Amino acid sequence: MKKLHITILLGTAREGRLSEHIANFLYTEIASREDVTIELVDVKDHLSGRTIPPWEENDDTKVWKNIVAKTDGFIIVSPEYNHGYPGELKILLDQEHDAYRGKPVIVAAVSAGILGGSRLIEHIQPVLSEIGMIFLPFSLRFDNVQTFLDEKGNVTRKDEYLSRIKKTIDALVLYMKRLEGVATELQTHKK
Template identity: 25%
Template sequence: MTDEPLNVTVIIGSTRAGRVCDTVGAWFAERARLRDDLAVEVLDLASYAFPASYPEQATPPMRQFAAGVSAADAFVVVTPEYNRSFPASLKQAIDYAYDEWQAKPVGIVAYGSGSCGHYAVEQLRTVFTALHAVTMRDWVGVDLLGAGMDEGCRRPCDTDDRLRAIAAMLDQLAWWGRALREGRRNQPYVS
């Protein structure tokens, strides 16, 4: 294995006006950047002009997104829970790549009201399994209405439990990321 930092892309999975996803994602990315074994990049779906319907030919933003997925060694998806699942904008973006997800690890940071995003996490596990990606067992959950949020209920505070959850997930992501990166370098993945 090499000491080369793992390229981790944090995907901000909501495009809604007034969203909290960007602040939750920035909070998480700041903590992930404290590790010297990770090179963290943030990819915000709201910055892409994706088409409203799936076209016959991929558009430049679709190709740009797929290239960003291809360049990463590992991912952390930041998602809200909407109606016991994750946003349609995130599913649409995930579907713009296929081979680019294969044999790569995915961590999840989810938030919601009451469930901490649990249902979104379980739905995403199914989707990423179908794409031959490996989801991390541990994930980071944030209850927007619970304790541990700033006064505006927009940004998580650093509680001991959250920091432990981040550390556990990133430790798993780093292990899987290095192992799978080495595996892809030694032998192409067979789907």
């Protein structure tokens, strides 16, 4: 049976970003599952520096389009910047349009404060809905990210995170299974 495919998208290219720890942690946890395949995509590897609309294809945007095409469900790991999400994440998302349709997405929000990026979730939700993703109300919030790892590089609140992550990924996978084929069918329905 074909395994469904999850793409984790790390949405900041900031030098020294702490969100990278969260993306790596999620990757490791999901990689241990037998029911899905997983890929970590870094927005840093897709920096075009300007908006390239979906109809203006080039060799770089083709890479992202291929990733979207093969993905059944997304996890977007994003820090909160001025209550929003990083511009480079929006530029990358804007490179594709129809191929997102019918694919479930979970946001893993990251911040140095106590709210765990809650405000960026509110800003990104309408964007993800507009491009046709199925936004799931199971966002993960990683607050106080500067204490995520201890001085030895171990995750400090591992048990707490693991139980939340398992429930969330179980929900994502359930949606992916139920929506399999819907996304393909939706490609033929132009808005």
